[in-house]
Amino acid sequence: MSAVAESTRPPAPPRRWTGARIAGHVLVGLWIAAGLGLVAYLVSAWDPDLFARYVPLYLSGLGVTLLLVAVSIVIGAILSVPIAYARMSSNRLLGTLAYAYVYFFRGTPLIAQTFMIYYGVGSFRAELDAVGLWGFFREAWYCAILAFSLNTAAYQAEILRGAIESVPRGQWEGAASLGLHKLQTMWKVVLPQALIVALRPYGNEIILMIKASAIVAIITVYDLMGETRRAYAQTFDFQTYIWAGVIYLAIVEALRHCVDWIERRITVHQNR
Amino acid sequence: MNDVWVLLSFGPQGWSDDIARGALVTISLALATLPIGLLIGFMVALAKRSDEPSLKLAGNVYTTIFRGLPELLTLFVVFYGGQIAIGQIVRLFNADAAIEVNSFVAGMVALGVVFSSYCSEVFLSAFRAIPPGQYEGAYALGLSRMKTMRLVILPQLIRVALPGLSNLWLNLLKDTALVSVIGLSDILRQAGIAARVTKEAFLFYGLACLVYLALAMISSVGLHAIERSVRRQDAAR
Numbered sequence: 001m002s003a004v005a006e007s008t009r010p011p012a013p014p015r016r017w018t019g020a021r022i023a024g025h026v027l028v029g030l031w032i033a034a035g036l037g038l039v040a041y042l043v044s045a046w047d048p049d050l051f052a053r054y055v056p057l058y059l060s061g062l063g064v065t066l067l068l069v070a071v072s073i074v075i076g077a078i079l080s081v082p083i084a085y086a087r088m089s090s091n092r093l094l095g096t097l098a099y100a101y102v103y104f105f106r107g108t109p110l111i112a113q114t115f116m117i118y119y120g121v122g123s124f125r126a127e128l129d130a131v132g133l134w135g136f137f138r139e140a141w142y143c144a145i146l147a148f149s150l151n152t153a154a155y156q157a158e159i160l161r162g163a164i165e166s167v168p169r170g171q172w173e174g175a176a177s178l179g180l181h182k183l184q185t186m187w188k189v190v191l192p193q194a195l196i197v198a199l200r201p202y203g204n205e206i207i208l209m210i211k212a213s214a215i216v217a218i219i220t221v222y223d224l225m226g227e228t229r230r231a232y233a234q235t236f237d238f239q240t241y242i243w244a245g246v247i248y249l250a251i252v253e254a255l256r257h258c259v260d261w262i263e264r265r266i267t268v269h270q271n272r
Numbered sequence: 273m274n275d276v277w278v279l280l281s282f283g284p285q286g287w288s289d290d291i292a293r294g295a296l297v298t299i300s301l302a303l304a305t306l307p308i309g310l311l312i313g314f315m316v317a318l319a320k321r322s323d324e325p326s327l328k329l330a331g332n333v334y335t336t337i338f339r340g341l342p343e344l345l346t347l348f349v350v351f352y353g354g355q356i357a358i359g360q361i362v363r364l365f366n367a368d369a370a371i372e373v374n375s376f377v378a379g380m381v382a383l384g385v386v387f388s389s390y391c392s393e394v395f396l397s398a399f400r401a402i403p404p405g406q407y408e409g410a411y412a413l414g415l416s417r418m419k420t421m422r423l424v425i426l427p428q429l430i431r432v433a434l435p436g437l438s439n440l441w442l443n444l445l446k447d448t449a450l451v452s453v454i455g456l457s458d459i460l461r462q463a464g465i466a467a468r469v470t471k472e473a474f475l476f477y478g479l480a481c482l483v484y485l486a487l488a489m490i491s492s493v494g495l496h497a498i499e500r501s502v503r504r505q506d507a508a509r
Binding site: 021108 | 322472
C-alpha cells in the first residue's frame with residue numbers, strides 16, 4: 001500500500017531561482033571572493049623577514065592581552081560579590097551606593113575610565129607619593145588592570161544579581177524549612193542553579209573584555225593591539241592589522257564555542 | 273578652588289565650550305550611525321531568517337566577523353585600509369592625488385557595521401516572538417509580502433525589539449569615544465586637549481565621563497518615554 005503511495009507521489013518541483021536565492025548566492029559569492037582576495041593578498045605580501053621579526057612580538061602581545069583579561073576578570077569577579085550583595089540588600093544607603101557604582105561604570109565608555117585613571121592620577125601625584133602608591137599608578141599596565149577590573153566588576157555584579165534573582169523564592173523557603181542556614185542555602189542550593197543562568201552572560205562578558213582590551217594599546221601597553229600598532233608604524237604594511245584581526249576573531253570564536261559546549265554539558269538534566 | 277571654576281567656565285579662559293562642541297560631534301556621530309545601522313541590521317536579520325540557506329550563511333558570516341573583531345580594530349581597518357584602498361583606486365586616474373579619509377565617515381562606517389551586526393541579532397529574536405499566524409492571517413487577507421511586512425509585522429517587531437535596541441543605542445553612544453583615537457574632536461579628545469593644556473587631567477577626564485553619563489541618562493529617559501507610549505498604544509488596541 002505504502003509502496004503504491006510512494007510511487008504515485010509526484011516528483012518534487014525543481015527549486016526555482018527566486019530573488020532571494022539569487023541574492024543569497026551573490027552575497028555568498030562576494031564573501032568567498034573577499035576571503036580569497038584576503039588570502040591572495042596575504043600570500044602576495046608574504047615576507048619571511050617580517051614574520052621572523054614580528055611573530056614573537058605578536059605572541060607576547062597575545063600573552064599580554066590574555067593575561068590582562070584573565071587578571072581583570074578574576075579581580076572583577078571578587079569585587080562583584082560585595083557589589084551584588086549591596087545591590088540586593090534592603091539597606092537603602094548600600095543599595096544606592098552600589099547602584100551609583102554600577103550606573104557610572106556601565107554608563108561611561110571604558111576608554112574614558114581608563115584615561116581618567118591613567119592620565120588623571122597624575123593630578124594627585126603628591127598625595128600618592130605620600131602614601132607610596134605612585135609607583136603603582138605610574139605603570140600603564142597597573143592602571144589598565146585597575147580600570148578594567150573596576151569596569152568588569154560593575155557588569156559582573158549585575159550578571160550575578162540577575163542570576164541569583166532568577167532562582168525562585170521557593171528554593172530559599174524550601175532550604176530554610178530543611179534547616180539550612182543562609183550561607184549554606186546560597187552555596188548549595190541557589191548558586192548552582194544561578195550559575196547555569198549566568199554562564200552565557202559571563203561568557204559574553206569575557207568576550208567583550210577581550211575585545212575591549214584593545215584600547216589599552218592607546219595608553220602604551222603593548223598588548224596584541226599595541227604590537228600591531230607598533231608593527232604598522234614601523235613597516236606601513238597593512239597586513240599587520242589583518243593578522244591581528246584573524247587572531248582576535250579566532251580567540252573570540254573559540255571562546256564562544258567553548259561556552260556553547262559547556263552550556264550543553266551542564267544543562268543535560270534540563271532537556272532529558 | 274576659584275581656579276577650577278574658571279577652567280570649567282564657557283569663556284575664553286574656560287573649556288566647557290570646547291567640550292560642549294565635542295558633545296555635539298559625539299551626538300551627531302551617534303545619530304548619523306543609527307539609521308544606517310538599523311537599516312543594515314534589519315536586512316541582515318531578514319537574510320538570517322530566510323528559508324534560503326545561502327542567504328542565511330551570508331548573514332551569519334557578517335555577524336560572526338563584525339561581532340568578533342574589537343571595535344577599535346574595525347575602526348583602524350576602516351580608517352587606514354579605506355585610505356589605502358581609495359588611494360589606489362584614485363591613483364589609477366590621477367597619479368599624484370593625496371587621499372585622506374574623513375575620520376567622521378570612517379567612524380560612521382566602523383560603528384555602523386558593528387551596530388548593525390548586534391542589531392540583526394536583536395531583530396532576529398524579535399522576529400521569533402511574532403507568531404506565524406500573523407503572516408498567515410495577513411496572506412489570507414490578500415496582502416502582499418511587502419505589505420504584510422510593512423503593515424502587520426514591522427509595527428509588532430519594533431515593539432518587541434525596542435528594549436534591545438535601547439541597549440544598543442547606549443552602547444553606540446559609548447563606542448563613539450573610540451573615534452577620538454583617529455582624530456575626531458569628540459568629547460574625549462576635547463577633554464584630552466584641555467587636560468594636556470591645563471595639566472588638570474583628572475578634572476577634565478572626569479568631566480568627560482560625567483558628560484557621557486548625562487547623555488546616557490537623557491537617552492534612557494527618552495527611550496523610556498518611547499517604550500511607555502508604545503505600550504500605551506498596545507493597551508489601547
